[in-house]
Amino acid sequence: MAYVNDNYLKLKAGYLFPEIGRRVSKFAKENPQAKVIRMGIGDVTEPLPAACISAMHTAVDEMARRETFRGYGPEQGFDFLREAIARHDFQSRGAQVQADEIFVSDGSKCDTGNILDILGKSNVIAVTDPVYPVYVDTNVMAGHTGEADSGGRYAGLVYLPMTEANQFVPALPEQKVDIVYLCSPNNPTGMAASRSALEKWVDYARKNEAIIFFDAAYEAFITEADVPHSIYEIEGARECAIEFRSFSKTAGFTGTRCAFTVVPKGLTARTSTGEKVELHGLWNRRHTTKFNGVSYIVQRGAEAVYTPEGQSQVRQLVEFYLENARLMCAGLKQAGLTVYGGVNAPYVWLKTPNGLSSWDFFDQLLSKAHLVGTPGSGFGASGEGYFRLSAFNSRANVLEAIERVNKFVQG
Numbered sequence: 001m002a003y004v005n006d007n008y009l010k011l012k013a014g015y016l017f018p019e020i021g022r023r024v025s026k027f028a029k030e031n032p033q034a035k036v037i038r039m040g041i042g043d044v045t046e047p048l049p050a051a052c053i054s055a056m057h058t059a060v061d062e063m064a065r066r067e068t069f070r071g072y073g074p075e076q077g078f079d080f081l082r083e084a085i086a087r088h089d090f091q092s093r094g095a096q097v098q099a100d101e102i103f104v105s106d107g108s109k110c111d112t113g114n115i116l117d118i119l120g121k122s123n124v125i126a127v128t129d130p131v132y133p134v135y136v137d138t139n140v141m142a143g144h145t146g147e148a149d150s151g152g153r154y155a156g157l158v159y160l161p162m163t164e165a166n167q168f169v170p171a172l173p174e175q176k177v178d179i180v181y182l183c184s185p186n187n188p189t190g191m192a193a194s195r196s197a198l199e200k201w202v203d204y205a206r207k208n209e210a211i212i213f214f215d216a217a218y219e220a221f222i223t224e225a226d227v228p229h230s231i232y233e234i235e236g237a238r239e240c241a242i243e244f245r246s247f248s249k250t251a252g253f254t255g256t257r258c259a260f261t262v263v264p265k266g267l268t269a270r271t272s273t274g275e276k277v278e279l280h281g282l283w284n285r286r287h288t289t290k291f292n293g294v295s296y297i298v299q300r301g302a303e304a305v306y307t308p309e310g311q312s313q314v315r316q317l318v319e320f321y322l323e324n325a326r327l328m329c330a331g332l333k334q335a336g337l338t339v340y341g342g343v344n345a346p347y348v349w350l351k352t353p354n355g356l357s358s359w360d361f362f363d364q365l366l367s368k369a370h371l372v373g374t375p376g377s378g379f380g381a382s383g384e385g386y387f388r389l390s391a392f393n394s395r396a397n398v399l400e401a402i403e404r405v406n407k408f409v410q411g
């Protein structure tokens with residue numbers, strides 16, 4: 001007899017995006033004439049930068065010739081990409097990250113889940129509320145939680161609320177935690193952590209021998225000078241933080257797949273008998289055992305992001321989405337809504353009007369404005385009463401969506 005991993009049975013059945021999909025399909029079936037605009041799922045809409053396409057074409061041609069063909073590459077990523085990342089994303093900002101501390105992968109979603117492989121079962125884990133659901137669900141799968149309560153909060157996790165009341169800056173936990181997930185710029189709130197907020201977290205982590213999982217998937221969208229691009233811009237972070245980055249939102253690689261994780265040498269955690277062990281070695285072991293590398297072609301495409309042409313094309317891409325976000329914030333404010341985010345991130349987080357629940361607002365917006373967003377409560381109990389709109393869309397759709405929200409709010 002084979003046995004399942006019982007922890008999977010603790011996962012809440014109605015995961016957010018399938019439920020949205022179900023409601024939208026039902027509406028579309030019943031209203032075939034309606035032109036539904038989807039601003040729910042955070043996927044990019046614009047094609048890859050020309051520099052990446054050109055580099056990938058060249059790499060495809062290399063694969064066609066015996067002399068330049070490549071089979072398995074290094075699991076951790078090719079040196080050309082790791083070195084470009086270290087130089088451009090970290091050293092140029094004064095963050096001391098070396099190429100051999102970078103592990104190239106096929107996604108931050110996988111990495112933020114897989115990282116749990118190298119950490120023990122007894123850690124006290126803190127997540128923000130609302131939260132990118134992957135952090136919670138992967139902990140449930142790994143058996144780090146009890147059952148969920150009626151509000152969807154799992155026993156054993158420490159939830160750090162992020163609401164209007166604290167301006168979406170999570171307070172340091174009152175109890176001692178061992179691991180904390182921080183995402184800045186944040187999905188779903190679209191808000192970003194200031195330098196001083198991150199300094200407090202690094203200080204907390206060092207005092208408590210805790211580890212920060214810092215997810216900077218939206219780093220490219222930072223516009224404000226006070227927002228660090230990397231946790232390693234904060235002194236002492238190398239001793240207490242692992243950083244996750246992705247080309248998905250930076251360069252439109254959501255379908256192409258390339259990301260990386262930084263595990264600094266010298267970052268340690270304790271064995272069950274109390275000795276310190278370096279996490280770099282453990283992650284290297286995990287990565288090389290369970291992963292066989294990102295394709296050469298894709299890594300050449302990612303490398304091209306760091307060329308002068310790539311940089312300017314990526315900037316244009318990011319600016320395009322940021323302008324969408326600016327238009328959305330301005331338009332929604334004009335409609336009388338309270339909005340957050342959208343300045344350092346491609347997400348706008350609005351307060352539902354008239355005290356509507358997140359799902360009621362979703363249903364009304366869909367039926368009356370034919371507009372799809374993401375109910376805040378799907379990201380956690382503290383997301384109730386909020387709603388996420390994504391700026392990943394065409395300009396025409398964004399402008400039309402703003403007009404529809406205006407009409408909808410005015411009733």
Ligand code: PLP
Nearest residue numbers: 107108109132187217246248259
């Ligand atoms: N981290 C956050 C906060 C995200 O919002 C997403 C995607 O939406 C990811 C990670 C996933 O990134 P990737 O496409 O590299 O798996």
